[in-house]
Amino acid sequence: MIAFIIRRLFASIGVLIAVGLIAFVLFRYIGDPVNQMVGIETPESERVALRQQLGLNDPAPVQALRFLANAARLDFGISYQFKQPVSELIGARMPATLELAFVASIMSLVAGIPMGVYTALHRRSALAKLFEALSLVGISLPTFLIGILLIYLFAVTLGWLPSFGRGDVVHIGSWWTTGLLTKSGLKSIIMPAITLALFQMTLIMRLVRAEMLEVLRADYIRFARARGLSERKVHFRHALKNTLVPVITVVGLQLGSIVAFSIITETVFSWPGMGQLFLQSVQNVDIPIMAAYLLFIAFLFVIINLVVDLLYAAVDPRLRVAIHGA
Amino acid sequence: MTAPLLSVKDLRVEFATRRGPLTALDGVSFDLAPGEILGVVGESGAGKSLTGLAIIGLLDPPGRIAGGEIRLAGERIDNLPPEAMRKIRGRRIGMIFQDPLTSLNPLLRIGDQLVETILTHTSLTQRQARERALALLTEVGIPAPEKRIDGYPHEFSGGMRQRVVIALALCAEPALVIADEPTTALDVSVQAQIIAVLKRLAREHHAAVILITHDMGVIAETADRVAVMYAGRIAEIGRVDEVVRDPLHPYAKGLMAAIPTLEGRAARLAQIPGAMPRLSAIPPGCAFNPRCPNVFDRCRIERPPPLAIGTRRAACWLYDRGEVASPAKEAVS
Amino acid sequence: MSEITVELPKSEPTSRSFLGRVKDSDLLASFLSSKVTVVAGALTLIFFLAAVFAPLIAPTNPFDPASNFLIDSLNPPRFVTGGDPRFLLGTDDQGRDLWSAILYGLRVSLLIGVFGVLLGGAIGITLGLIAGYAGGRIDSIIMRIADVQLTFPAILIALLVDGVVQALLKGQNREQTAFGILVISIGLSFWVQYARTVRGSTLVEKNRDYVQAARLIGLSPARILARHILPNVMGPVLVIATINLALAIITEATLSFLGVGLPPTQPSLGTLIRIGQNFLFSGEWWIVTFPSITLAALVLAVNLLGDWLRDALNPRLK
DSSP: OHHHHHHHHHHHHHHHHHHHHHHHHIIIIISOHHHHHSOTTOOHHHHHHHHHHHTTTSOHHHHHHHHHHHHHTTOOOBOTTTOSBHHHHHHHHHHHHHHHHHHHHHHHHHHHHHHHHHHHHTTTSHHHHHHHHHHHHHHHSOHHHHHHHHIIIIIIISOOSOSSSOOOOEEETTTEEESTTSHHHHHHHHHHHHHHHHHHHHHHHHHHHHHHHHHHTSHHHHHHHHTTOOHHIIIIIIIHHHHHHHHHHHHHHHHHHHHHHHHHHHHHTTOOSHHHHHHHHHHTTOHHHHHHHHHHHHHHHHHHHHHHHHHHHHHOHHHHHHHHHO | OOOOSEEEEEEEEEEOOTTSOEEEEEEEEEEEOTTOEEEEEOOTTSSHHHHHHHHHTOOOTTEEEEEEEEEETTEEOTTOOHHHHHHHBTTTEEEEOSOHHHHSOTTSOHHHHHHHHHHHHSOOOHHHHHHHHHHHHHHTTOSSHHHHTTSOGGGSOHHHHHHHHHHHHHTTOOSEEEEESTTTTSOHHHHHHHHHHHHHHHHHTTOEEEEEOSOHHHHHHHOSEEEEEETTEEEEEEEHHHHHHSOOSHHHHHHHHTSOOSSOSSSOOOOOSSOOOOGGGOOSSOTTGGGOTTOOHHHHHSOOOOEEETTEEEOOGGGOOSSOOOTTGGGOO | OOTHHHHSOOSSOOOOSHHHHHHHTTHHHHHHHOHHHHHHHHHHHHHHHHHHTHHHHOSSOTTOGGGOOGGGTTOOOTTSTTOOTTOTTOBOTTOOBHHHHHHHHHHHHHHHHHHHHHHHHHHHHHHHHHHHHHOHHHHHHHHHHHHHHHTSOHHHHHHHHHHHHHHHTTTSOHHHHHHHHHHHHHHHHSOHHHHHHHHHHHHHHHTSHHHHHHHHTTOOHHHHIIIIIGGGGHHHHHHHHHHHHHHHHHHHHHHHHHTSSSOTTSOOHHHHHHHHHTTTTTTOTHHHHHHHHHHHHHHHHHHHHHHHHHHHHOGGGO
């Protein structure tokens, strides 16, 4: 088991290094760090000195290593547009995004899994048909349209909920801020979280439904029926557990992508998170932020992958043995 | 003869398709005495498994029983409400499927699967159920059952898993066990063991068995009677020794000639030319007529009913002597 | 599964080619059997026709600044009180006729979607065939890249590609480059699924007797891939392409909405929605509403077609 985790960790570090190299290429060759750091009137001699000082004249592998080493220390350089350290900028906006992603994940799981199970078990019922129709609409409506629709309904027409921002936030510790402890903060997160959750919920529902239908066709389900077990037992003891094994992986990755998807939601609701920062950096070709964000997302996926692997082993005995044996 | 345990009469199974219903089983009739072992043979697609599934009430839609009746100990069971039928499954009719590798839930310990089945059909306590599960595992020949009972299916070999499956099917002492190709997926070396276990347990628990297989050798060794199926119909049914030694129906003849024997080392295995028709293209008259070496005009027009010949019945016009009254004349449509 | 599947009738001798399967699955019959699918098909057709003939249908050319007058800006739709009869769906802040802008926007959205899907398909199919046929190290390199990319949402990849290409084309006029950048972004975001599917099928097909035979008689790998393997994987590829078309349209709209897609001077549906969103609070609801409805209906129709196609070509679901 420990050997397995260590092996996975090494594979993950490999992925991180690969993404880090891509980030380095972005950083070093697509944006010119010097041009971005100095004014137009800076004399050439100063530029040359700066190049030397930044180590831009060193061989590429040395620069790459330095970039990775800095990245490992969370030093991503200075943002072109804000003239501030990238890690500070991202750190200040991380709580908003993570909080939004967390609430949206919970929403999509709590709604998506039961809806998927229900539609698989009662394929012909009216409610299942409604869920399926809704899921198709959920997949077809772009996230930003859902956001606009919600704003129009609940902010413009009804005036119940704020249409932008995070509300009042409370500081926890030295750098974390939360909106979940204030009334305005809670009101503010409802619409963005629903917007972000809807698409994931749809995917989770469809996935659970498809997996469950697949499992219900399995021989052991037929054999369980042939032994006279109650439908309830067949569905919830035999089928659901087997359904959740493959679902865990996909759902894990889906939840990871919620953070990336929040770019859109944050734009619609002017949510002061990392996604907005990233979007601004794309618009302004602010390469250090783009590179750092890319690495952050990669890191997030690595963590999620690891958690998914562990969950998998907890659920599926076959894997436990495979892991022990390997 | 004692009152039959199972009586299937004119069973007809259809599949609804876009082009209208397809008849997969047609006019299947047989009786089964308590404790008797009936072998069912035929090519794949002949309707063997469907017969078993229809009896236990597990036909997958769009398949459905479209006619005839099934009686268990005199009581009709083909039209029971789902909940009543569920109580019969496992309790009075057990079923064993082809592939022991996929018949067990991979995520549940085998002990838990046994205990939940026992608890479903009896009023034993958890502890008693576990005792019973251990006893069953011993009976089916699992060594050191107290160690294996908390194992997961993947920790067992194929043969051992099929033993567990048999234990599961026999949990609640059903009077009838339907074994659908129970050894096909296993190594040849363990096939005989599994059949022996099945046969022994059926005898000890006084269970009748419907043994579905395409292996005539297994049937000849195990069964009391045999039904030969072709294209959803029973071609011939009778005592095993008679049918094997002297088959009546030309299809059964072909089938028996295809069994390799130790004595006839020089004899080529006979082949029946052609292939079984698809369900959508069953010819009029006798379904076997395009492949039959003894075919004559009547076979192409009129469908032969099961004709009684001694203790046997064969659906073939060769044996229609006029004076033979057919017990299932109404099956002709 | 036990014998039931075997005992189900096979309507025709199973031909394994795509066309054969189309016939086998009674594609047309299943198409007509679902009203929803027929409506979706008709709607998709209408959208494509409207896009192709936009210059003929639209009363004005919204891309031409000379035909729009600021004095006409923010007119409500014709059927609303105070609406100008010249503008069926009203006008935007530039005085552009919204009906014309939607038609042209549809054209742009569909063009980018189709080209993006074609590019993604070309990349994915090629890499999938190579990976599956070559195997070994080439296979593992390609599939490793695919795995890593798959962990990133397409929209993020598209944004990154967009950012990088913009940086590379620094100083170029955005109006000239936006179209190409979007197609490249979408193409590079959506190749993985094709590659995985095609690779899987190629692995299966390459061990079949007819491919072995083709090898023995000395056909070149390229020819075997193109003539023998490719036709057999067209079914799943078509399903992916249809579903990806919907995704590509959404992606383009999202990028344009986020402000990194098409500029307001040549708006796609996403750009129009971005513009309209600013007028949500001031009461000019039509600017955001009509492009949104068009976009939603278009994606929904294509998605429904994709769903149907997937089910119809999947023999297991029948």
